[in-house]
Amino acid sequence: MGREVAESCVDGVVMEMVAAYCGRFYAAKPELAARRIEAIGFQVGHQLTERYTMERPRFNDHLEAIKFICKDFWSELFKKQIDNLKTNHRGTFVLQDNHFRWLTRVSIDPSIESMDANENDSTSLGDSAAQTTSMLLYFPCGIIRGALTNLGIACSVTADMSNLPACELHHPFCDIYLAYNSMWLCNAVTPSIFK
Amino acid sequence: MVVCVAVVGHQNNPLYLQSFTEADDSLKLHHVVHCSLDVIDERVNNPKRNSPALNETFLGLLYPTENYKVYGYLTNTKVKFIMVTTDLDVKDADARNFFRKFHAAYVDAVSNPFHVPGKKIASRSFSARVSTIVKSFSSGTTA
Numbered sequence: 001m002g003r004e005v006a007e008s009c010v011d012g013v014v015m016e017m018v019a020a021y022c023g024r025f026y027a028a029k030p031e032l033a034a035r036r037i038e039a040i041g042f043q044v045g046h047q048l049t050e051r052y053t054m055e056r057p058r059f060n061d062h063l064e065a066i067k068f069i070c071k072d073f074w075s076e077l078f079k080k081q082i083d084n085l086k087t088n089h090r091g092t093f094v095l096q097d098n099h100f101r102w103l104t105r106v107s108i109d110p111s112i113e114s115m116d117a118n119e120n121d122s123t124s125l126g127d128s129a130a131q132t133t134s135m136l137l138y139f140p141c142g143i144i145r146g147a148l149t150n151l152g153i154a155c156s157v158t159a160d161m162s163n164l165p166a167c168e169l170h171h172p173f174c175d176i177y178l179a180y181n182s183m184w185l186c187n188a189v190t191p192s193i194f195k
Numbered sequence: 196m197v198v199c200v201a202v203v204g205h206q207n208n209p210l211y212l213q214s215f216t217e218a219d220d221s222l223k224l225h226h227v228v229h230c231s232l233d234v235i236d237e238r239v240n241n242p243k244r245n246s247p248a249l250n251e252t253f254l255g256l257l258y259p260t261e262n263y264k265v266y267g268y269l270t271n272t273k274v275k276f277i278m279v280t281t282d283l284d285v286k287d288a289d290a291r292n293f294f295r296k297f298h299a300a301y302v303d304a305v306s307n308p309f310h311v312p313g314k315k316i317a318s319r320s321f322s323a324r325v326s327t328i329v330k331s332f333s334s335g336t337t338a
Contacts, residue, residue, distance in 0.1 A: 021311055056271060
């Protein structure tokens with residue numbers, strides 16, 4: 001058994017990485033920051049698949065590899081399995097996680113919200129919240145893309161947050177907890193073998 | 196005794212090649228390893244009907260040349276491990292054990308953040324671990 005690290009360290013590293021890339025390194029170019037973060041995730045996913053596929057027999061086809069991602073890989077990373085897997089049988093898979101672990105502690109600074117105090121708060125709140133949270137999702141997207149590429153499936157991965165916010169506490173002294181429902185869309189570029 | 200071990204990437208690019216003989220026949224060993232890649236591809240793409248497990252990582256004896264026996268192992272990420280040995284009787288369990296430990300060492304070497312995927316493995320600790328595994332294999336079979 002190797003050495004262990006507290007899970008909050010992962011939260012801390014991801015938050016700091018997003019803050020550093022978006023705030024300091026590529027402050028004016030969020031797309032570039034997103035791509036760098038995704039590239040980091042790609043390498044991590046690549047290396048993690050080597051480790052997590054070590055004891056397993058080989059996969060026969062793409063579906064088995066995707067199922068591995070949904071079950072074993074997801075439980076190693078996020079301590080739970082994917083809640084729902086959908087496919088259009090033409091190379092697109094939708095992985096739905098109803099309680100994405102890395103987003104459960106995301107909050108928005110309430111001092112920013114108090115500045116625009118009108119009834120349309122919830123929509124502008126939704127936009128800025130969505131933007132911040134979407135930056136946090138690039139790293140897991142990269143991890144999944146790296147994992148799938150290492151298993152031989154060229155793909156692109158996008159994340160989509162719906163049900164935002166699922167639980168809203170609007171209390172002046174409380175942070176506002178957001179979206180913990182996110183969907184992962186994997187588009188396999190190689191031709192699907194499910195005819 | 197094990198003469199050579201090799202790690203070949205999924206595009207058949209060499210990632211690591213280490214020979215354990217004193218003689219300077221590394222070129223011949225490269226050639227043997229290269230030929231065995233074809234055997235692996237053939238074994239994976241055309242599985243025989245009566246092969247017990249199509250998806251096993253351990254491929255077993257690939258082909259015997261006049262002096263050597265070549266064993267192969269294919270991971271889920273299409274990385275191939277090849278072991279060339281001059282031992283005449285290698286037990287299946289020993290070979291599997293060897294590859295299991297080798298796989299563990301490989302995973303640790305690849306998890307190094309300074310390792311570039313696709314480039315050769317330059318880690319000295321990996322070489323040291325491989326030497327230890329080879330020594331224990333040789334001593335296990337001759338004992």
